[in-house]
Amino acid sequence: MGRWEPNARGRLAQAALELYIEHGFEQTTVAKITERAGLTERTFFRHFADKREVLFAGTGTMLDHCVSAVAEAPDAATPMEMIAAALDAMATEFQGRAELIRQRQAVIEAHPELRERELIKLATWAAALTDAMRRRGVDALTAHLTAETGIAVLKVAFARWITEAESGQRPLAQLIGECLDRLGTVTASR
Amino acid sequence: MGRWEPNARGRLAQAALELYIEHGFEQTTVAKITERAGLTERTFFRHFADKREVLFAGTGTMLDHCVSAVAEAPDAATPMEMIAAALDAMATEFQGRAELIRQRQAVIEAHPELRERELIKLATWAAALTDAMRRRGVDALTAHLTAETGIAVLKVAFARWITEAESGQRPLAQLIGECLDRLGTVTASR
Known part of the structure; x- marks a missing residue:
């Protein structure tokens, strides 16, 4: 060494x-x-x-925090509340680093091989969150579905956050909250 | 030629x-x-x-059918109903080809570079479905969120369908329906 x-x-x-x-x-x-x-x-x-x-340094730490948030959610937490806690933990990691993250994302979007790596990362996160919910006693279908839906929410909220980065930017946690609310409205009308 | x-x-x-x-x-x-x-x-x-x-031949045709399903959904259709119609169209494409699709998926899962290509395909589908809903007058946030959620549902239903392929297999459309119902239950409890 x-x-x-x-x-x-x-x-x-x-x-x-x-x-x-x-x-x-x-x-x-x-x-x-x-x-x-x-x-x-x-x-x-x-x-x-x-x-x-x-470009993917720190990804593992971020995922660890999300998985911990699921593990430490209150006993009475529903699957959606577990995922909301995980997304909140992620938002905390991003806070105050908006400009850096925006620049990183611009590099990733410009290169297909980096974009592929980013998608693999999100798939890994969905699998890890599914496992974390299974350990909380959530059934397999609900765990998988809630984890994938949580990643879908993250994608949408993150895309908005990145777009807003140059103008007055709202906190990622707020955008995630809005997306979760909207998801509730959307899924109720079917 | x-x-x-x-x-x-x-x-x-x-x-x-x-x-x-x-x-x-x-x-x-x-x-x-x-x-x-x-x-x-x-x-x-x-x-x-x-x-x-x-391995990705036919992907474009399949997406075309999904996009058409959104375009041709009834005037009164909600965003979730548009996405449900798109997923139904996809399930129809898969019907009767279960064994072939299961074999294809086994090859893809075994190779990271094919798995990356598969994830890129799904990201492309989410973008195309977002655009299709925007053309139906759905606002940007709802369109993006509903499309990504629809892809999340597809991933989960497809994974179950593939797993069931060797035993008595239920139609993909039925599994998608179950996942959409479960999603409604899950998002309502938050």
């Missing part, structure tokens, strides 16, 4: 994002990322498998 | 799927697919960009 580098992971992620925005994802090499971060390539590869992976 | 080959597209798709199951996706070359189908490579590449694409 090399000497300890304070917040190497965060510095690499920040440098990578800056370079992807300035020069494009394809044009950015790992060498350029480490140069800007003032770190070695060896350090880079201790933290990330490749330059695609850098 | 070569001479006309009756149902070349279908024969190529069938041959490809058989070979993917027998020998694996990686081991199957375009040459082997065309040999089994009794067609030339030139014919293959007139129909498909690559061997991955073969």
